[in-house]
Amino acid sequence: MFGIHLMSKGLQxxxxxxxxxxxxxxxxxPIYGLFLGTLVTAIIQSGSASxxxxxxxxxxxxxxxxxxxxxxxxxxxxxxxxxxxxxxKIEQYALPVIGLxxxxxxxxxxxxxxxxxxxxxGFGILFxxxxxxxxxxxxxxxxxxxxxxxxxGAGFKGTLIGLAVGTIATIIVQASGVxxxxxxxxxxxxxxxxxxxxxxxxxxxxxxTCVTALIASxxxxxxxxxxxxxxxxxxxxxAVVTLVVFYPFYLWLIPKIGGNMAHQVANVHxxxxxxxxxxxxxxxxxxxxxxxxxxxxxxxxxxxxxxxxYLANRFIKTPPIAIELATKEVVQLGKLCRNMxxxxxxxxxxxxxxxxxxxxxYRKAVRSLREEISRYIIEVSRQDLSEEEAQTVPKLIxxxxxxxxxxxxxxxxxELGRVKVSKNIPLVGSxxxxxxNTYREVDAMLTEVSGYLPEFKR
Numbered sequence: 001m002f003g004i005h006l007m008s009k010g011l012q013x014x015x016x017x018x019x020x021x022x023x024x025x026x027x028x029x030p031i032y033g034l035f036l037g038t039l040v041t042a043i044i045q046s047g048s049a050s051x052x053x054x055x056x057x058x059x060x061x062x063x064x065x066x067x068x069x070x071x072x073x074x075x076x077x078x079x080x081x082x083x084x085x086x087x088x089k090i091e092q093y094a095l096p097v098i099g100l101x102x103x104x105x106x107x108x109x110x111x112x113x114x115x116x117x118x119x120x121x122g123f124g125i126l127f128x129x130x131x132x133x134x135x136x137x138x139x140x141x142x143x144x145x146x147x148x149x150x151x152x153g154a155g156f157k158g159t160l161i162g163l164a165v166g167t168i169a170t171i172i173v174q175a176s177g178v179x180x181x182x183x184x185x186x187x188x189x190x191x192x193x194x195x196x197x198x199x200x201x202x203x204x205x206x207x208x209t210c211v212t213a214l215i216a217s218x219x220x221x222x223x224x225x226x227x228x229x230x231x232x233x234x235x236x237x238x239a240v241v242t243l244v245v246f247y248p249f250y251l252w253l254i255p256k257i258g259g260n261m262a263h264q265v266a267n268v269h270x271x272x273x274x275x276x277x278x279x280x281x282x283x284x285x286x287x288x289x290x291x292x293x294x295x296x297x298x299x300x301x302x303x304x305x306x307x308x309x310y311l312a313n314r315f316i317k318t319p320p321i322a323i324e325l326a327t328k329e330v331v332q333l334g335k336l337c338r339n340m341x342x343x344x345x346x347x348x349x350x351x352x353x354x355x356x357x358x359x360x361x362y363r364k365a366v367r368s369l370r371e372e373i374s375r376y377i378i379e380v381s382r383q384d385l386s387e388e389e390a391q392t393v394p395k396l397i398x399x400x401x402x403x404x405x406x407x408x409x410x411x412x413x414x415e416l417g418r419v420k421v422s423k424n425i426p427l428v429g430s431x432x433x434x435x436x437n438t439y440r441e442v443d444a445m446l447t448e449v450s451g452y453l454p455e456f457k458r
Contacts, residue, residue, distance in 0.1 A: 003129055007122025009384070010115045033067065034281055037074020041081075051075050051209075051231055052216040056312075056321030058224045065223040065230075065292065069284040072231050073277040076206070076238075080270040082177040086130065086184045087259075087266040094131060098124030111387040133185055159200045159243065166204020176209035180269050187262040195251055195268055202269050203239040210235055216314055222295065230291045238276035246275060308332075308369060311376045319389050322380045326373065327392075327455055330399050333369050334449065334456045336362055337406040341442050344413035348435060351421045359414045366407045373400055395452045402445045409438050 037054075054068050054075070097120050104117025170179045180202055186192050210232040217228035242250075254268045280287070309332055310325045340362035347355030377400075381393045416434060449456055 003122045003124070003126030006125060007119045010118030010120075010122055031070065031281055033070020033072075034074040034077070034277055037071035037076075038078040039074070040071075041075045041078025051213040051228075052315075053318060053321055055213055055216045055220065055224045055227050056315045056318060056325070058221075058227050065226045066285065066288040068227050069230060069288050070281065072227065072234065073280055073284070076235070077270075077273045077277050079177055079209070080180075080266075080273045083180045083184050083266040083269045086126075086181045087188075087262040094124045094127040096124075098128065100124075111390075115386065130185055130188075133182075158197075162197065162200025163204040163207070163239065166201040166206075167208040168204075170205045170208025171211045174209075174212050176205040179205045179208070180265075184262050184265050187260075187265045190261075192261055192265065195254060195264060198265050199242070199247060199250060199268060199272070202265075202272060203242060206235045206272075207232075207239060218314070220312060226288075226291050226295050229295060230288065233291065234276075234280060234287075238272070238280070241279070242272055242276065246272075308372050308376075311372060313376075313379075316376070316379050317383060319380060319383050319385050322376075322383075323389055323392055323396075326377050326380060326396055327453070329369070329373050329376070330396050330403075330453065331456045333366065333373060333400065334403050334446075334453075336366050336369065337403040337410070338446070340366060340410040341406050341413075341438075344410040344417065345435065345439070348413045348417035348420065351417075351424070353418075353421055356414055356417050356421070359410055363407065363411055363414070366404070370400060370404055370407075399449050399453045399456070402449050406442050406445055409442055413438060 040053075051072065054071055058065060058068055101117045101120030101122075101124055105114050105121060106117075108114060108117070166179065169182075170176045173179060183192065183198060183201060187198075192198060210228070213228040213231050217225045250268050250271060254264050254271065257264075257267055259267065308329050310328045312325060315321045315325060340359055343355045343358045343362070346352060347359065374397075377393060377396050385393070413435075446456075
């Protein structure tokens with residue numbers, strides 16, 4: 001499990017922003033999303049991570065719910081690659097790969113090379129762990145495991161037991177790649193002899209992995225929740241269809257393809273994913289409409305200005321998504337400050353108390369939002385960031401500081417404006433110069449922000 005975690009983390013850091021950018025594009029047709037989701041998950045070796053990434057991208061507004069459906073199907077297929085690798089029995093290369101990964105991680109300075117070294121370390125540790133597990137299963141456990149697989153394939157009750165065991169095990173470890181790989185390892189040990197007991201367990205693993213996305217969607221917008229629910233519905237429906245329609249077909253086809261039992265376990269896992277994905281692709285659009293109908297979006301009230309719209313703590317440990325969310329929130333802060341200075345200037349110029357009161361409302365909101373954004377960015381900066389992500393963090397901090405200065409000028413105009421209104425001072429002399437100086441300062445700061453934060457339109 002640690003090896004898979006390390007490998008996934010290294011690969012995500014090596015290609016994080018490219019993966020995020022890829023997921024947010026090429027979603028006009030479900031089949032494109034299917035291939036893209038398959039590729040991304042095969043690269044980072046974590047269906048849960050890629051699904052959570054999709055939830056975050058939808059929450060950030062970079063992708064619509066309907067466009068995510070094909071990618072979710074692809075994530076399921078790409079997740080089957082791990083079992084294929086485990087079935088290859090390449091444990092003898094574990095120590096050399098660990099050595100190579102260590103050299104790249106410790107002795108090379110480029111961040112990209114270090115991340116690749118981390119991934120190789122994880123890959124080697126994964127197969128070293130497999131070697132240990134093969135030698136560590138005691139005879140008593142072997143007997144129990146054989147009985148468990150026999151129970152899993154014995155009729156309706158056995159099928160339910162297999163589904164439950166696979167689901168619960170995957171919920172515990174939060175990665176179906178791990179649980180299916182364990183089944184492959186048991187097959188390598190000769191403890192799995194019949195695919196009848198394997199298929200319900202694999203289907204349970206597929207259902208259990210949905211919990212990660214459901215947890216990640218809590219507190220996000222309605223489209224993100226729809227993504228997580230659609231992922232769950234898809235895996236549950238795929239399990240039912242597999243058991244009712246394709247179960248005899250797999251029992252006939254997989255042995256015909258050949259290979260030892262470990263390869264057969266990996267192959268049936270891949271076959272279930274591919275067939276389910278291809279069968280489902282033509283129905284992506286009506287299925288997404290069904291989910292949208294089941295989970296209608298509520299009419300949104302005007303959001304409170306001081307509350308963050310995009311920041312979500314659950315994505316802090318996924319830096320590509322967290323930085324995207326922080327960027328959108330910083331842009332939102334910039335819009336508040338831009339409106340704030342506009343109200344302040346107009347209220348100051350025209351002696352309009354209503355506009356000046358708006359500035360007071362924005363003042364509280366900007367202070368609260370600035371503190372939340374700063375805290376979030378600090379938490380993200382403590383994670384292991386890629387080189388590109390590490391360069392983005394200071395730009396966000398600079399943007400927050402400049403927007404805070406803009407808000408400071410607005411407060412200054414607010415205070416002067418109230419004096420000007422109460423004493424009915426005309427806009428001449430020092431008052432006019434104050435306004436001109438403020439305009440020049442604010443214009444320079446907003447221009448500077450636009451240079452290193454392209455998402456902000458001044």
